[in-house]
Amino acid sequence: MVEDQLIVNGQYNIGYICSTLQCLKGNSNKTAFRFISKDFQKKDYSFECLDINSNKIANVLKHLGVMKEDIVFTYLTKAPEQFFVFLGALKRQAIIGTLFSNFGDDALYDRLSDSRAKVVFTRTGLLKKILRVIGKLDRLKYIILTDSEDDVSDKILSLSKLMNSADEKYEVEITPPETPSVLHYTSGSTGKPKGVLHVHKSVLLQNRTSREILFLNERETYWCTADQGWVTGTSYGIIGPWSLGVTQIHFEGAFNQEAYFKILSDEKVTVWYTAPTLLRMLMNVDDDSYRKFDLSKLKYIFSVGEPLNPEIVNWSKRVLNKDVYDTWFQTETGSILIANRPGVAIKPGSMGKPVAGIEPRILSKIDHSVEKCGVVGYLCVKPGWDSMFINYINNKETYENKFKNGYYFTGDESKTDEDGYYWFAGRSDDIINTAGHLISPFEIESTLLELPEIAESAAIAVPDPVLFEAVVVYIRLKKFIDDLDEFKLKVRIYLSNKLSTIATPKEIIITETIPKNKSGKIMRRVLKALYLGHDAGDISTMEEL
16 A cells, blocks of 8 residues: 555655655665756755755754744745755645746735745845835745845845754654645636645655556656646655655756757656646657657656647657656646556547546536536546645635535536546636646736726637647727837736736737626636637627627
8 A cells, every 4th residue: 555655653744755764765875856957067966965955944944933834935946945945844844835936026925925924935036026025924034045145134044054054853743644735826717816735645645646647666767847836846846756766857947849858868767747838849849850869768758737639649659659648637636636647548638537546527517417428517526535635725715615516626627438538628717727827817807907008908818839828818998009019018028027927918909898797797708709700609698888
């Protein structure tokens, strides 16, 4: 059993399991990860190094007065400190959250204020964003700079100074399975982002799916390309593989076709977990450009984030001579629940089959009864899996509304076929899924309305051959603007700075009206149909214009 292999004397602590336990198993000198910088300088970190540095982080947090279930965030670019802080905070039994480094002021403030975060680890280059909102964050006690040799103030401290005086040993208290662990924020179709809270026993399913779905073991060299700001980057870029003693590759640089294939070849990666967006970008390169790279060691390619186009599966088989296995999970599920995998025939375009022990159902949109094969309905899962989230932090009502008739409602729509495969059909809300990142149209619209020129706005998702979905915004102006090109550039920069680069629209459309129903709700489906040239369907509830 997985639990027998992982849990010793009732110790479910993720930080302990991913570092200390690996050393006790004889992996002290084994490389936990190789960190490759933007200019391809390489440095190896052993499991002993991972254990010592995370112990020191736990002692730093103890010194700063961080207690059990206090909330600590990382707001970092890709860096080794991300992993030390993540595991060290968990050893301290603090709740650890990760933030994308490209978050703008508003996105940053929403998450830090809602969570009542006590400590943030960041870099000097990102500090200015925190300083612009810190006046409204009365719960934030310390900002720890990972790249500063000196303290900036009594509240903005140098990590290197703190680490120099921290003990290398830390006695991790026995951590029960239901102890809160990891916090990720995800957007809803309305309102502010929601803080998805997990517990330490999630490691059980993250470990098992890493073995049974990703086929990881101690002999593999593994590369998960996901940023740690995303749940994939923590569940399968930290917890799952290191709970198995697997050596990982972590790359500091941004996506580049040549760089990625150089890493796969030079590092002899055997298992690669990536996103359809990256694979679609690789498809746009001439096939012959890959032939100079030796991918003979690469056994498996897995994908997550949005549906995997059949074209990608066929391209990979033709050009790389590799299968690509699509996987499905959410921030809320914490682990893969439905997947294609080696040993199970791939149906290109499908989500695959459920993980053993997971009980999904397609429920009717009309009465929530179990839907028959081939009919699209709500994708739901019977609760009880080990990595299931336990709450939306400070938002229990929304959490409880996700559970109906004995099932967790995922918000996705899907169908099954006669062979038990699941097929993604769409979202049941207005969430925009761009390059595997979910963003709320409500957040975009609210931010746009801060600009004095804008009277109304609406954001929609449109199909995109690379990003899966791209953002398109409709704007009604308060008054005539002479230079629309300059105004549109202003809008793009504002959204990028206030929310993130992910929110930057592909297209900005100036319109005289924003369609709404009689209760004032924006009818995004009407705008989407208009954009795509489709029939808008029933518009009986739309207000008269």
